[in-house]
Amino acid sequence: MQLGSLQEIIDQHIHDGQSVALEGFTHLIPFAAGHEILRQKKRDLHLIRMTPDLIYDQLIGASCARALTFSWGGNPGVGSLHRLRDAVENGWPRPLEIHEHSHAGMAAAYTAGAARMPFGMLRGYAGTDLPAVNAEVREVRCPYTNEKIATVPAINPDVTVLHAQAADRQGNVFIRGIVGAQKEAALAAATLIVTVEEIVDSLGAPMNAIVLPHWVVTAIAEVPIGAYPSYALGYYGRDNAFYLAWDEIARDRERFTEWINLHVLSSRDHAEFLDSLAEAA
Amino acid sequence: MNVASSSLNKYTPDEMMTIAAARLIWPGCVCFVGIGVPSAAANLARLIHAPDIVLIYESGAIGTQPRVLPLSIGDGELAETATAVVPLPEIFSYWLQAGRIDVGFLGAAQIDRFGNLNSTVIGGYANPKTRLPGAGGAPEIAQHAKQIFVVLKQSLRSFVQKLDFCTSAGFLNGNGERARRAIPGAGPQVVITDLGVLKPVTGSQELTLVARYENVSVDKIRAATSWPLAVADTIDVVAPPTSEELRVLRDLHKRTEIAYAGKAHRLTKTPRPLFEQARSTA
Numbered sequence: 016m017q018l019g020s021l022q023e024i025i026d027q028h029i030h031d032g033q034s035v036a037l038e039g040f041t042h043l044i045p046f047a048a049g050h051e052i053l054r055q056k057k058r059d060l061h062l063i064r065m066t067p068d069l070i071y072d073q074l075i076g077a078s079c080a081r082a083l084t085f086s087w088g089g090n091p092g093v094g095s096l097h098r099l100r101d102a103v104e105n106g107w108p109r110p111l112e113i114h115e116h117s118h119a120g121m122a123a124a125y126t127a128g129a130a131r132m133p134f135g136m137l138r139g140y141a142g143t144d145l146p147a148v149n150a151e152v153r154e155v156r157c158p159y160t161n162e163k164i165a166t167v168p169a170i171n172p173d174v175t176v177l178h179a180q181a182a183d184r185q186g187n188v189f190i191r192g193i194v195g196a197q198k199e200a201a202l203a204a205a206t207l208i209v210t211v212e213e214i215v216d217s218l219g220a221p222m223n224a225i226v227l228p229h230w231v232v233t234a235i236a237e238v239p240i241g242a243y244p245s246y247a248l249g250y251y252g253r254d255n256a257f258y259l260a261w262d263e264i265a266r267d268r269e270r271f272t273e274w275i276n277l278h279v280l281s282s283r284d285h286a287e288f289l290d291s292l293a294e295a296a
Numbered sequence: 297m298n299v300a301s302s303s304l305n306k307y308t309p310d311e312m313m314t315i316a317a318a319r320l321i322w323p324g325c326v327c328f329v330g331i332g333v334p335s336a337a338a339n340l341a342r343l344i345h346a347p348d349i350v351l352i353y354e355s356g357a358i359g360t361q362p363r364v365l366p367l368s369i370g371d372g373e374l375a376e377t378a379t380a381v382v383p384l385p386e387i388f389s390y391w392l393q394a395g396r397i398d399v400g401f402l403g404a405a406q407i408d409r410f411g412n413l414n415s416t417v418i419g420g421y422a423n424p425k426t427r428l429p430g431a432g433g434a435p436e437i438a439q440h441a442k443q444i445f446v447v448l449k450q451s452l453r454s455f456v457q458k459l460d461f462c463t464s465a466g467f468l469n470g471n472g473e474r475a476r477r478a479i480p481g482a483g484p485q486v487v488i489t490d491l492g493v494l495k496p497v498t499g500s501q502e503l504t505l506v507a508r509y510e511n512v513s514v515d516k517i518r519a520a521t522s523w524p525l526a527v528a529d530t531i532d533v534v535a536p537p538t539s540e541e542l543r544v545l546r547d548l549h550k551r552t553e554i555a556y557a558g559k560a561h562r563l564t565k566t567p568r569p570l571f572e573q574a575r576s577t578a
Binding site for chain 2: 040041042065066085086087088089091092093095096099100103104115116117118119122123125126137138139140141142143144145148162192193194195196198199225246248252253255256258259
């Protein structure tokens with residue numbers, strides 16, 4: 016396990032053309048890591064996330080992605096992700112190949128990936144048009160009952176990136192609250208990068224807590240408030256006002272590009288990014 | 297229910313729709329809800345007549361009792377007030393797929409006469425006119441919940457002859473096709489709109505208008521439907537909102553508004569009682 020700055024970790028472990036999953040289901044979304052990917056101008060990434068959320072809206076609008084695997088692409092409770100829509104509807108700033116699933120399908124795909132099985136299965140997609148537009152959704156016959164069961168190929172990202180509350184000095188990572196499919200996405204990946212609110216002497220995690228042991232973690236960076244404007248339970252709340260405000264910012268290509276330049280590209284790191292937002296507020 | 301006093305209340309079609317949906321929830325109902333009207337309706341039911349409703353959100357919150365309506369499906373409020381928070385793959389496999397959900401509450405951009413739903417795209421999939429957020433949990437909720445309540449506004453744009461995309465199966469082509477395909481749940485049993493209430497008719501399973509709201513004519517509802525709407529022999533008039541229903545719903549929305557008011561970029565740092573507690577009790 017490598018302990019370092021987010022800058023050097025992203026530089027060293029994320030490369031153009033890779034498949035990258037920044038997971039976190041509304042909670043603990045690794046925004047700081049996403050912004051660092053954006054700053055380092057990574058290109059041709061195959062982005063994977065159940066809910067692309069604002070962070071992928073930003074990466075897509077900033078030309079980092081060539082493909083997206085996802086299962087729900089909206090701004091939660093607000094409406095559209097306008098940069099994602101612009102890419103799909105108009106190919107701006109570049110065409111985006113989409114691999115679309117349901118949540119249940121994607122959860123099964125991550126679970127298979129974590130278990131290093133070739134595919135996941137579920138009773139899913141029944142009667143829907145999704146298999147018609149995503150050839151990855153197929154079916155098998157149950158060898159015992161002959162029932163048809165839907166299948167999805169395992170998702171094994173080159174790199175998974177998570178944000179968590181804490182890690183200890185050995186590199187064990189503690190995640191709590193709404194945990195989404197983070198554990199599955201973490202164990203499915205070849206490389207696992209984690210940003211944490213803080214590094215502590217002892218996690219003191221309850222016995223059945225989700226702890227990712229140090230030997231499955233590739234690298235850790237301490238990035239306080241690293242999930243903002245998403246949240247970290249026990250540290251800070253979700254900035255719902257920011258999610259509402261994003262609708263206006265992202266609606267317009269120029270306004271979006273200005274925002275990215277002003278707040279993300281002009282900041283050296285996440286602390287500066289947060290300062291620049293505070294100044295603008 | 298005090299109809300006399302309630303008729304003095306002014307209310308919006310959206311409020312009537314939310315309240316009509318809430319009334320369908322029974323005490324103890326295990327309800328899988330999404331954000332928007334479904335979440336408002338389910339929480340209204342919890343605050344009025346079904347305090348023991350079990351609310352499940354796909355983010356993994358089971359038995360949650362939010363004080364304000366969540367903006368997202370994974371707001372901290374949902375986790376902090378839940379009986380249990382489980383990983384997301386579990387919600388879909390052990391809870392939904394295993395048939396432990398009484399009612400799945402869904403919205404959509406389009407519905408057809410057999411209750412099939414589109415929340416994926418308007419126009420062609422490859423060349424969309426409007427790309428919508430997509431499926432999320434809906435296809436499997438529609439497949440596995442014991443029954444589905446659909447809530448959406450009724451218009452020519454939403455009540456369509458043919459879906460641009462089928463995201464979630466209702467009765468497919470009707471006449472028992474859903475059962476023949478061995479889809480486990482009973483499908484959409486009620487569709488609540490801002491004009492009235494539709495239910496599938498026995499046999500063909502075509503959605504049929506069974507109730508209208510006061511001051512909404514059947515003709516108006518027909519005019520907001522792109523197919524020749526089937527209408528039941530007798531049409532009920534849904535009781536207008538009571539004063540209590542309106543008060544509780546408006547209080548809930550007000551609390552929610554206040555909770556989200558203010559400028560973006562305001563970091564709400566919380567002390568860490570939970571984390572400290574977790575550490576100190578370990």
